[in-house]
Amino acid sequence: MTMATKRNLSQEKSAVGRDDNGPFSPKAGEKSIIAPAVPTSVILKLLGFTFAMFALPISSYFLTVNTIFRGNSTYAGGLAAILANVVLVGYVIVAMKEDQSERLEAEEKAKKGQ
Template identity: 60%
Template sequence: MASRRIASDEKDILDQDDRTSSPLAESDKSNITPAVPASVIIKLLAFTLAMIGGPIGTYFLTLHTVFKGNSTFAGATAAIMANFVLIAYVVVAMKEDQSERVEAEKKAKEKKGL
């Protein structure tokens, strides 16, 4: 059995386009600034490239030059390099978080002083 749909020329609430009758005036533009600063994205990309290139480069660099073909030691060195990059990322992230906290406290003190 088929059901019949009633075709209506009227638009319901979901179909209406309120762009012309928006409560926001032209001067009240929305804030479209990015949620994450560009410096944070650049740091993340840099550490991502370091996480990819550092251990692989260390492995191939040390395989024949330092360890004379011993892939076990070259692999261990690459793993150490990966851990080094990871620890460096955590340290940089913690310092960045601390600097944001210090700036927020400084602004709060300035507001109280005014």
């Protein structure tokens, strides 16, 4: 036979009602800054490349299968695969350039601060 203990829930505070003074809470007199972790420009680039990754290969396949390749779906599929890789490589290049520009800005700020 198991015995259960009864908890008094009225004395416990929920996580929302609790006043934590943890290491990440603002100190007295400071305002809490709530900013997105990822800049909006990065999200827009990701959405643009996602759309291109979806739309470009599919549309190229259906536009070329009967017009350029005259019903040969192998060539049209190959072109779609090549365009998907072009979009992927383009995204990697844009991401690397963005990372380099952020690093250069941080170095310039460090030089100006000295």
